[in-house]
Amino acid sequence: MKYLFGILLLFITAGAYAQQQEKPLVQFSGVVFNSDSVKVIVPYVTITNSSYHNQVFVSDYRGYFSFVAHEQDTLLFTSIGYAPVKMVIPANTNKSYTTRIGIKPQIINLPTFRVFPWATTDEFRKDFLSMKLADDDLEIARKNLERATNRATGNSLARDGQEIQSYWAQNENTTIMNQHSLTPNPLLNPFAWGSLIKEISDGDKSRAATSSSGN
Known part of the structure; x- marks a missing residue:
């Protein structure tokens, strides 16, 4: 019974592999652009072939891509800030297929942290x-x-x-006002002398008061 189950599994795997090999190869090429504006190219888009071992391809900085796939393979186009887009390569492509893929910008509101x-x-x-x-x-x-x-x-x-x-x-x-007049000498001003003597006297009194308070 165990051997019979192994042989059956082998036949199923071989049949699936043969069916995959029966699909003709195709040179799949194209450009990825912003669906909101045809003139805006989306660079470095990740392209995953989910029908064939999840092979991964990346478009260049101009949004252009070109690789070998099979007819009727399912491809997933993903890029940060854009909603993912899925497409299937049609049959009877005559070994080459070129298309334009439009992906739509997606805004994700993160929870408050x-x-x-x-x-x-x-x-x-x-x-x-x-x-x-x-x-x-x-x-x-x-x-x-x-x-x-x-x-x-x-x-x-x-x-x-x-x-x-x-x-x-x-x-x-x-x-200019004093150029034709004599400049007064402060040493000959009696009011200046009186003010100077008063300041000296007041200074002596303040020093005497300070010394008496200290004693």
């Missing part, structure tokens, strides 16, 4: 409680308008072209 950076809820609670909230727009504007901030920014920034031009024009105006 959310990344949760904390392994446990305890880690999330700890990071949330220690998190430092950023200032809102109103607080940032208030800090930018503070006098101390503006003064520090003005002292650190260099003068722009308009400020330099105004300073130069003011000096030129002062020079």
